Amino acid sequence: MRNAGLGSWPLRRARMAPKREAFTCDGTSTTYGELAGRVTGLAHRLAEIGVGRGDRVAYLGPNHPSFAETMFATHQLGAIFVPLNSRLSAAEINYQLADSGARVLLHAPSHRAEHDRAVSLDSYEDWLAGGSADPLDVPVAIEEPALVLYTSGTTGRPKGAVLTHANLLWNTFNLMIGVDIASDEVALVTAPLFHIAALAQTLLPTFVKGGHSVITSRWNADECVTLIERHRVTWMFGVSTMFADLAASPRWPAADLSSLRVLLCGGAAVPDAVIRAYQDRGLVFCQGYGLTETAPGATFLEAADSVRKAGSAGTPVFFGDLRLAETGEIEVQGPNVTPGYWNDPVATAAAFTADGWFRTGDVGRIDDGHLHVVDRLKDMFISGGENVYPAEVENAITDHPDVAEVAVVGVPDERWGEVGRAFVRPLPGAVVDAAGLREFLAPRLAKYKIPVYVEVVAELPRTGSGKVLKPALRRLPLPGSGRPDRR
Known part of the structure; x- marks a missing residue:
């Protein structure tokens, strides 16, 4: 294939295991073979409305398999996927659409925005069904942009972090080395896919290995227990508050969690009490550290050290490096690190040191080779x-x-x-x-x-x-x- 990027992944996976389940959402499952056909059909439909190499395709809505289908279809055309935060206000969404120059917006019926080429997901199935089944193989190099993800924007306007296909590929390698992902994994994808962690730390690595992703549209601790028991979930990613909610659920004491091999947590420092709640249940609870700009893994705490080094964010990922500046600021370097911000050379220049290390804005300390994230500099x-x-x-x-x-x-x-x-x-x-x-x-x-x-x-x-x-x-x-x- 001439497409070396993520757009080729559905076909590559389908030719290996076409009948294996790829996604399940709201009781409906899709095999890898079915998914490959759907992605190709969707890519043709996007091309019909003018999407081509380098164009941006935005997606606005809760977690759903259509998110992944749209992303892969966009990448089949050599275009760039822009997942939008469905929790933002209309003004914030409109700013990101304008800043990214999105050519097309696919949106859930419950989420609308100002765009002259908008496709509502309430007609998604009919629209997709009309797409051609003819194979597509647009040349795409792994160094080309794959995603533009807007940062939280806690101060000023959010910036669009660019991630290349290579950034995502190397992050997948790093995660698979750290977690020992198997082909029979069942991932619970309940954190929002419009953020890089749920996408790149669970869905994409599970996809590469031919595992099964159970996708939910929202976070609910009690529903999480139900899905873990029903689908025999083997691993999941969450932020600290999600794991705290789960441990506080009335269903927690009696929940059958025996299928879980590993739990990944990131996004913020994790209180010791939360870590203990899971380790007391005999569960492997691993933290990591990273940012949108690092695709996102910069460090990872492997299972073997999850008890001995509990509270640590782990060591640098296999294909990556980390150092502390004189101020204690964490700086990272590696093939998973963003090349910069969308149409913002000033912000890009400010984000890197003179010798090319990415400045995270976080303060850390290193103990026995393990990173402890102290706080944000600000x-x-x-x-x-x-x-x-x-x-x-x-x-x-x-x-x-x-x-x-x-x-x-x-x-x-x-x-x-x-x-x-x-x-x-x-x-x-x-x-x-x-x-x-x-x-x-x-x-x-x-x-x-x-x-x-x-x-x-x-x-x-x-x-x-x-x-x-x-x-x-x-x-x-x-x-x-x-x-x-x-x-």
């Missing part, structure tokens, strides 16, 4: 001349038996410059008292690290990727009852 605050890393404080607070999750930010203070402000979400039915929490933290943290302000909340604001939106928390006015004493 999240650190200085209190009385001392650096305070909110992730460390959050980890200590989450050890409290009544705390489900917490976010800590630095806020201005006349005496200390900045002090901590903690937003705490208790477990269902639990009560968290500010004074009691400070007493709990006293033997665990230095005094200057203990938050001056502690507020109990029902939920935390989040980005589309599920990360806590700390800029929104920083903008909230301080409680009107006056400044409590720092103890």
